[in-house]
Each structure stands twice: as C-alpha cells, then as structure tokens.
Amino acid sequence: MKRLPQIALLPDGKRLHLQDGPIDLIVEAKGSEREVRMAYEAAAQRFTGLLDELCDELAELRQAADPNRSTLKGVVARRMHAAVVPFAEDCFITPMAAVAGSVAEEILGAMLGAARLDRAYVNNGGDIALHLADGEQFTVGLIDRPDSQGLMRTMLIGADDPIRGIATSGRHGRSFSLGIADAVSVLARTASQADAAATIIANAVDLPGHPAVARVPANELQPDSDLGARLVTREVGALSESEIEQALEAGADCARRLLASGLIEGAALRLKGKTLLVGTRGPRAVRRHEELIQA
C-alpha cells in the first residue's frame, strides 16, 4: 500500500495541515491568494516523501552526533546534524534533538522558494519556523505544559528581530527529557537551532539524584529511543521553593552560555509554576505584550 501524507486545509480555510507518521505540521501563510496557494502547493509537494527521506538515515540520526564529521546525505538530516553540532562536544546529543525544527524549516524554505509571502509560519508540534517580510510581526503564545491548556505568556516578534525559530522542550512533550522542566521555550535564528537548544536547556533544568524525581531508562518506554538506556524523567514530585529555583538556575546558566555564544536569542524556563526568563529578548518581549494589551 502506498502511504501518502494527510494534507488538508483546516476548517478555517486558512491554515494547512500536513501529517505523516509522527510529523504533524500546521502551516499558515499571509500574502495574495495566488501566492498563498503556490506556497501551500510547494509545502505539500516538499512534504510528500520527506518522512521516507529521513527514515532512510534513521539509524545514523539516532546515534550521538560526531562534532567533526557526518556522513548524512539528506538536506534535512544534515540540517539536524548541523543544529546539534555546537552541543556535541560537551554532551550526548543526537541529530533527532533537532528533527522537528529542521522539518519546519525545510517546509518553510520550500514555500518561500515558490512564493512571495508577507509572513508565514510552519508549526511542527510547537517547534516553529517563521518568515517575516518588512514591517510584519507575529504574536507568539508560549504554553506552560504541552498537555494542558492556557498560555504562559505571549511574545511579539517583529521583522527587525533576528528571531526566525521558536521551539519548546520539556518533560510533557512527545519526546523524552533528561531534565525536569515543564517547558523550556527558546527563541533562535532558526527553528532547528531553537529545537536543539531547547532540548539542551530543558535537560539542564534538573536536580540530579533528587528522590522526588522518578526516572526510567528511555528504551524501557520506547525500545528504539535514540536516548538508549539514559534515564528520562517520568514524574516530578513535590519540590521546595528553593529546589525549584535551584533547578531553574541550573537551566538558566546553560541558557546564558548559549545566549553569550549567539546560539539563542532568548529563553523562557518553566518549572512548577515558576518562570525564569533569559536574554534581553525576554523582559522586553513581555513589556511589549503588556503595551499591546493596553493599546
């Protein structure tokens, strides 16, 4: 049986939904009707077969990334590798840490190659690639936990900002986390970079050896997880205020280093109802949001 992705406009008639296996994209483009249609056609065309491309190299994509070389061939696979390379020297990371953002980027790229758009986004389960033409802006809502509703906060991203990628990682998402963060949202220049960095920062929000944190080898949950037997977080019990602060601070240290090296533009770290913002973008974005509400 020939497997084809599900491609359909959502009921609002504006957004495009693309789904194939574990990839689930929501796409929206703004521009003339003709350009939007061309962009959506390009997205659908690029999406078809994309999962097969990735799966051809899945075994290697699940191996720890070598910081010095890669034999990966696919354009998306190479982008995944490139996104995790900056972290591969210091810690265990596989290209899979950047799969969602890299796919989002690829689809957005295909759309922009085919049409002139005012603005567009490709949202791959919370990992988002953005396009903003001059004068355009996006209001982006950040969620606290992917399995519950309610916005944590909203941020305004303008065309003059360098941010074109947003990603969220944490222990509630589809993929596993080595850390205990409920959510770490990262703003970066690209979606693939944001995706990899969010994974790294979420892993760093941690209280190693804390008895209230239940951990399980990843491959006991998903036999073919790229994390192998590494312990992933399943439950986080009661933590004191100072422990929450300590865990967030550990993550924030990591985020500040990434910010200083230009790998991210900002991050919001969330654990047990507490939020910590890193980067000049954070507070400014929040202020902007308040102005927006007053206006």
Add this chain to the structure above:
Amino acid sequence: MSTDASVAAIGDKIRCDACPVMCYIKPGAAGACDRYANHDGNLVRVDPHIVLERTVEHGGRLVPFQAGGDWDGKIVHQPDIFVTAIGAGTTYPDYKPAPFIVSSEIDGVDMVTVVTEGIFSYCGVKVKIDTDRYLGPETAIVRAQGEAVGHVTTGEYGSQMLSLGGVHHLTGGSKKEGRVTCDALMDLSNCKAVELTIDGGATVIVQAGKPPVVNGVGEERMRVGCGSATIGMFAKQWHGKVDEVVVVDDHITGVLSEHQAGKLLDIADTGIKMKGRRSTPGRYFQVAEPGTGWGGTNISDPLSILGPFDLKEARPGLTMLMVSTTGEHSSYYVLDEALRPVETEMPAALKFSVERIQENCEPALCTVLFMGGAGGSLRAGVTDNPVRLTRSVKDALTRVTSGGAPVYVWPGGGITFMVDVTQMPAGAFGYVPTPALVAPIEFTMRLSDYAALGGHMDYVRPLSSLRDSAEVRPMPFIPGRRA
C-alpha cells in the same frame, strides 16, 4: 476500527509499520507519532479517528440535524443545531481535549457542547424481546456465532430480557469471544439483525424496532396480559356465551369458572380439572413446560393441560373456549355423553372475542438499549477536573445525549447511561480492536458552567466554525427515526 498498519510481534513488543519510522512499541505505550499504540498486544489507533468513514462511504454526509421546538422546560436549552459526537473522533487514553468543543450562541446564552466519541470497554446492550415464547432458562448463556456474548435475565410482562456484552465478555474471555461480542453489540446498536442462540432454549433473531423471530417464526403480537388478567378483562364479554374459558399461559393460566371475575358474574362450576399448581382460585402456575407453543408453553394440544372433568359437576353439552394470551391459538369444545371435550366449530360470538384479544395485543418488537459508562478518561477530554462533570450531570446543569438522542443517566456514581438505539442516527456506533465500542456522547451546558467545571476553554470553537467545514455532514435520513 481497522488500522492501516500491520504489526510484527517481537516478544511483548510489536513493530508498527504504519509509517517508515517502524517503531517498536511496548504494551501500554504509543509509537513516536502518538497515533498508534500497543494495547495488550494489539496495534490500536489512538489519535482522532474518523469512525464513520465506512458509513460515509455508503451514506454520504452527517451532522448537523435539527433539534427544534420550543423551550422544553429543561434548564439547558437544546441548541438550534445540535452537533453530535458521531465521527468526532477521540483519543485513548484521553488526556487531550475532546476533538470538538463547540460553542454556539443561542438566545444570547453561550452554549457549550463537548462532543466526543467515547470508547466504551464497559458497555453492553439490554434487549427486551416482546414474546411469550420460551427463549431459554434465566441465566442461560446467549451466544452469537457460538461465542458467549451475554445471558438471559428476567422475564418481564410479556417480554423476555437479555443482557448482552459487558466487560467480562468484551475483555474477560478469549480473544474471539471479545471480538464476536463487540461485533454483536455494534450490529445490535446500529439496528442490524443479529441471530442469537440460547443454551437450552431458542434461536432468536433480534433487530431493534423489529419483531423478534423465534426459531424461524416471526412474532407478531405481545400478549394482552397474563392468562388470569385476560380472564379479568374479557369475563363479561364471555358471560352467557360459553360455560368455561381457559386462557393458556406459561406463567399464569386462567380458568373463568374458578376465577374471581367468574364468581362475581355467578358463573357456575364446570367440574374442570387443571394440571399444574393452583395459586389462587382460577389461577394456575406451570400447567406445562415452557416452549414456543400455546401461550409460551410447549403444548400444541391444549387439552393436554386438563384432567378428566368431575363426574358430579360436569354435564354433557357443556361448552368450553380455550385460547392463548395473544389469541393466536384458540379452540372450542363441547362435552360429549362421556364428559370428554370434543372440538367443534367456534360460534361467531366467541370468534369475535378471540379477535378482540388479538386486537388488544400490541405489536411485538425487540428493543435495544445501549448502556455504557463514561469513564475517567472520557470525562478528562471534557474537563481537566473530571469529577465536576459527573456532579454537573447529577445536578442537571449538564445534559447528556448520545448521538443527539435522550439518555437515562443512572443515579449513583459515575456517568452510566442508557439510550434507545432506534433514536440515534444510523451507523452511530463503531468499534476499536481493543475490543470496545465507540459511541457518541455529548455534554451540553452553559458556557459559564463549562468554565466553572474546568472546561478546556481554549479549545471552545464557535458553532459557525463547524458549518461549511469538511467536518460537517448532513445526517442520512432514516424513516421512522428522530431526525
């Protein structure tokens, strides 16, 4: 719901080939996509699935349908357009918001309908079969395709009840038992005919809203009453036209001359001797074995339930009518010189009374009520504090419907409801290979009440967003059903 994927088992893991990722999935876990999961060794699809795909293939479009009418006195209005849960899809285990949480503004009141399809492992059907014919002993096993799917329960007034399905047949027996039970429940719930055989009893074809077929014979009428009641109802009409009447009934056979109704009319003793156990004057239990003959007994010759007439009280020429509780069987006798009843042509006046019995019998039907419990996971799709939904239902703030049909919600814990499947749209039920039935269930309440019970407010959609969308399909019209 059949999945597109196939599986290979490796130990307790299964390998999904729905997509090229080819995940190994452990029992109780889902694959990388969160769409396919390993449920007790079976690959099940757990993302919003379109249960009615099959129906749509040969029926076209579904939903919405008009509820209409004025305010019915209920606290909660019926929306102008009611969105049913059929085809809404669901997820299991269900911590995600129900696929559609629809808000529609009606008469200035913001309404919320939380529309989902429940996967019911705890479900079954209660079947009422209008017949006096003997279907089988109480607690006997009821089978479909040779598999145990339920049991015979109580005999009610003119009807035999069956209880089919339930968690023990769905998941407690062999894999085949579960699958056959699931199929039988789904077919019965979708108003299809199902052949059931009862251990030590009859074979009966059951179809909701249709007469039962018992051992190949279609039932036409429900009895007018038990034998004793029939005597009471017709005693006056028989008075002066016949000396004795016996209404043959497996439960309570009535004898006119001995019955209180006969005594009040000063009907003389006839010297009749009944077999069976006398309960009160003119009322006899167990005159024969149960069966599919006269009045739900096993007899074809009604005289077999009589002993010899009393020589002192009976007299030659005495007349006697014997009739079943539905009027389906009747015979007329005259005692000869030896006081033996001899069958004779029935006088017109008595034929009329037999026809009157027939006329007063209602059409025999099968009734199928689906019964299911809305469990924790389904409720979690509606609100993040599931118990509040239960309380809201009990407090009558939330109206529960199934495919738009009214339901009876059992008092006590949980949300256990029953619904007449003939009131529901065609093809409302589906199944998952768990095995479990997929049934629509809707909770309707005020928007403010929905917020108060912890509803997924971010997921509430205005009704207008469903109109003109691919998700809206008009219901196929089924004659005789509520539209």
